[in-house]
Amino acid sequence: MELEEIAKNIRKKIFLMSCRAGGGHIAPSFSCVEILVALYFKILNIDKNDLHNENRDRFILSKGHASSALYSILAKRGIIEEKLLDTFCQRGGILGAHPESHSIPGVEVSTGSLGHGLSFGAGMALAGKINNKDYRVFVLQSDGECQEGSVWEAAAFAAHHKLNNLVVIVDYNKLQSLGRTNDILSLEPFCDRWKSFGWSVKEVDGHDISRIIENLESLPYTNNKPNVLIAHTVKGKGISFMENIPLWHYRIPNSKEEIEIALKELGIDRKEFEEGRK
Amino acid sequence: MRNAYVSALYDIAKINKQIMSLNADIGAIVFDKFKADFPDRFVNVGVAEQNMIGVAAGLASCGKIPFTYTITPFITARTYEQIRVDVCIQNSNVKIVGVGAGLVYSTLGPTHHAIEDIAIMKTLPNMKIISPADPIESKMATYAIAEIKGPVYFRIGTAGEPKIYDEDYEFTFGKGVEIQPGEDVTLIATGSIVYDTIMAARELKKKGISTRVINIHTIKPLDKDIILKAARETGAIITIEEHNLEGGLGSSIASVILEESRSQIKFKRIGLKDSFCSFYGTHQELKSYCGIAKEDIISEVISLIK
Numbered sequence: 001m002e003l004e005e006i007a008k009n010i011r012k013k014i015f016l017m018s019c020r021a022g023g024g025h026i027a028p029s030f031s032c033v034e035i036l037v038a039l040y041f042k043i044l045n046i047d048k049n050d051l052h053n054e055n056r057d058r059f060i061l062s063k064g065h066a067s068s069a070l071y072s073i074l075a076k077r078g079i080i081e082e083k084l085l086d087t088f089c090q091r092g093g094i095l096g097a098h099p100e101s102h103s104i105p106g107v108e109v110s111t112g113s114l115g116h117g118l119s120f121g122a123g124m125a126l127a128g129k130i131n132n133k134d135y136r137v138f139v140l141q142s143d144g145e146c147q148e149g150s151v152w153e154a155a156a157f158a159a160h161h162k163l164n165n166l167v168v169i170v171d172y173n174k175l176q177s178l179g180r181t182n183d184i185l186s187l188e189p190f191c192d193r194w195k196s197f198g199w200s201v202k203e204v205d206g207h208d209i210s211r212i213i214e215n216l217e218s219l220p221y222t223n224n225k226p227n228v229l230i231a232h233t234v235k236g237k238g239i240s241f242m243e244n245i246p247l248w249h250y251r252i253p254n255s256k257e258e259i260e261i262a263l264k265e266l267g268i269d270r271k272e273f274e275e276g277r278k
Numbered sequence: 279m280r281n282a283y284v285s286a287l288y289d290i291a292k293i294n295k296q297i298m299s300l301n302a303d304i305g306a307i308v309f310d311k312f313k314a315d316f317p318d319r320f321v322n323v324g325v326a327e328q329n330m331i332g333v334a335a336g337l338a339s340c341g342k343i344p345f346t347y348t349i350t351p352f353i354t355a356r357t358y359e360q361i362r363v364d365v366c367i368q369n370s371n372v373k374i375v376g377v378g379a380g381l382v383y384s385t386l387g388p389t390h391h392a393i394e395d396i397a398i399m400k401t402l403p404n405m406k407i408i409s410p411a412d413p414i415e416s417k418m419a420t421y422a423i424a425e426i427k428g429p430v431y432f433r434i435g436t437a438g439e440p441k442i443y444d445e446d447y448e449f450t451f452g453k454g455v456e457i458q459p460g461e462d463v464t465l466i467a468t469g470s471i472v473y474d475t476i477m478a479a480r481e482l483k484k485k486g487i488s489t490r491v492i493n494i495h496t497i498k499p500l501d502k503d504i505i506l507k508a509a510r511e512t513g514a515i516i517t518i519e520e521h522n523l524e525g526g527l528g529s530s531i532a533s534v535i536l537e538e539s540r541s542q543i544k545f546k547r548i549g550l551k552d553s554f555c556s557f558y559g560t561h562q563e564l565k566s567y568c569g570i571a572k573e574d575i576i577s578e579v580i581s582l583i584k
C-alpha cells in the first residue's frame with residue numbers, strides 16, 4: 001500500500017474509534033498522522049516479533065493525547081491486533097485516551113501528562129551512548145507542550161551530553177487547547193530557540209510523507225548535537241471544519257451535518273460508521 | 279461542579295477587583311464570560327503549571343487574589359515544590375483549584391486521575407483543603423474560599439454531578455455536615471461520592487440498618503467534633519473516598535479517632551487500594567472496578583457491623 005493510502009486509512013480508524021468511544025482527541029491525532037506513518041513504515045528500526053530487542057529504536061509519543069493515532073499505526077504494523085481498536089476507551093479495554101507502556105505492546109513510555117517525553121528520551125539516549133548501542137530515540141512533542149519548563153531542562157541536558165542519537169519531532173500545528181500557541185505563550189523564534197540550546201534544527205511540511213522521510217533519513221544532522229525536526233502541521237487535518245479551530249481539540253463530532261461532512265471527507269461509508277457505533 | 283465554581287468566581291470577581299483567574303490552558307468555553315468581562319484578570323499562562331503557581335504567589339504578594347486552575351494532577355503534583363515554597367511556606371493568598379477529582383476523567387487514564395492529591399496537599403502546613411460534594415456546595419464553597427486568607431486547595435469534579443443540597447444550603451468552612459441521622463453506623467465521605475454514600479445508606483435503611491451519613495467538605499482543618507460524636511453515638515465508622523487509602527480522608531479520621539476517641543469503635547476505610555487505575559470505562563464502571571461503588575459500601579457496612 002502507498003504510504004499516503006496508509007495515512008488515509010489511519011485517519012479513518014482514528015475517526016471511527018473516537019466516535020465509537022465518544023472520547024479521545026481526533027484533531028490532535030490527525031495533526032501527526034503523516035509523521036507517524038513515516039516513522040513506523042520507513043524510519044524506526046523495530047521488529048514486531050522482537051519488541052524488546054535492546055538495539056531497537058525507541059519512539060515516545062510525548063503528546064500522549066494523540067493515542068488514537070499511535071494505536072492505529074501499531075495495529076497497521078501488526079504490533080497490536082486490529083480488533084483491539086474497537087475497545088478504545090471501552091469498559092475493560094487496555095487502550096485509553098493516553099497510552100500506557102505496561103499493558104500495550106509497542107508503547108515504550110506511558111504519557112498523557114505533557115512535558116515528560118523528552119527527559120525520558122534523553123535518558124534512553126544517554127544509556128545508548130554508555131552502552132555503545134547505535135539505536136536512536138524519537139520523541140514526538142506538541143507545540144503547546146514546549147511551554148513546559150521541563151522540555152527546556154531536557155533540551156539543555158541533551159545538548160550538553162551531545163546526544164546526537166536523540167531526535168525530537170515537533171508537531172507544530174500552532175494551536176493548543178484554548179487558542180493559538182503564539183497568542184497564549186509564544187514559542188517564537190522557535191527554530192532559533194532550539195539552535196541556541198545547542199540543537200541541529202530542520203523544518204518540514206508535516207503532512208508531506210516523503211519530505212518527512214527524507215529529513216529523517218539524513219540523521220544525525222550533525223555529529224555532536226541532538227536533532228529536532230520542526231514539522232509544520234494543521235491541527236485537525238483531514239476534516240475541513242476541524243482544521244485550525246481550537247475548540248476541536250477535544251470535541252467529537254455529533255451533529256448530523258458534522259458527521260455527514262466528516263464521513264465524506266475521510267471516505268468512510270455510512271454503513272461502516274453505523275456498524276462501528278454499535 | 280466546575281460550572282458552579284466558574285460562575286461563582288465570576289460573581290465574586292464582579293465585586294472584588296483583586297480576584298484573578300490563572301489557567302494552564304484548560305477551561306474551554308466555561309471561562310469565556312470571565313475572560314470577556316475581565317480581560318486583565320484572566321491569564322492563560324500556557325501549558326506551564328509550575329510557572330503558574332510561582333506567578334500566582336507573586337501576584338498575591340501584591341494584593342491580588344489568584345485562583346489557579348487546571349486538571350488536578352497537573353496543579354498539585356506537577357507544581358508541588360512551587361506550592362510548598364512559594365505558596366505554603368510564605369502563606370501566600372493563592373487558591374489552587376484542581377478539576378477532575380478522583381476517577382471522574384475515567385477514560386483519560388491514570389495520568390489524569392486524582393488519587394493522591396489529598397495526601398500531598400494535606401501534609402503541607404498552612405494549606406486548607408475543601409472538597410465539595412455537589413454543584414451547590416461547590417458554588418457556596420467558592421464564595422467562602424475568596425474570604426479565607428492564605429492557601430486553599432479546592433478539589434472539584436467536572437460536570438453533571440447529582441444535586442445533594444438545596445439552593446438555600448449554607449456552607450460553613452471547617453464544619454462537617456450530617457446529611458442523614460442514624461444510630462447503627464456512620465458513613466463519612468467527601469466529594470461527589472457522598473451521593474453514592476447517601477444511596478447506599480437508603481438501601482441499608484431498608485435492610486434495617488440505621489445509617490448516619492456525614493459529608494466532610496473541609497478535609498483540612500478537619501471537624502473533629504462531628505467525628506468524635508459519631509464514634510460515640512454509633513460505635514462504627516466507615517470512611518468513603520475517591521482517593522488512595524494511603525493518606526486520604528480515612529487516614530485523617532483514623533488519626534482523630536485513635537488519638538481522641540474514648541469509645542470502642544469498629545472502623546473501616548473504603549478507597550483505592552494503593553494502586554493506579556488502568557481500567558477504562560465510565561466513571562461508575564471505574565468506581566465498581568476499584569471497589570468503591572454503592573454496592574461495595576453496602577457490603578462493607580454489613581460485614582463490619584454484623
Ligand SMILES: Cc1ncc(C[n+]2csc(CCOP(=O)(O)OP(=O)(O)O)c2C)c(N)n1
Nearest residue numbers: 028112113114142143144145175176177303
Ligand atoms: C502537564 C499537562 N498539562 C495539561 C494537560 C492538558 N492538555 C492536554 S493537551 C493540551 C494542550 C494541547 O496543545 P498542544 O500541546 O499544542 O497539542 P496539540 O493537540 O495541539 O498537538 C493540554 C493543556 C496535560 N495533558 N498535561
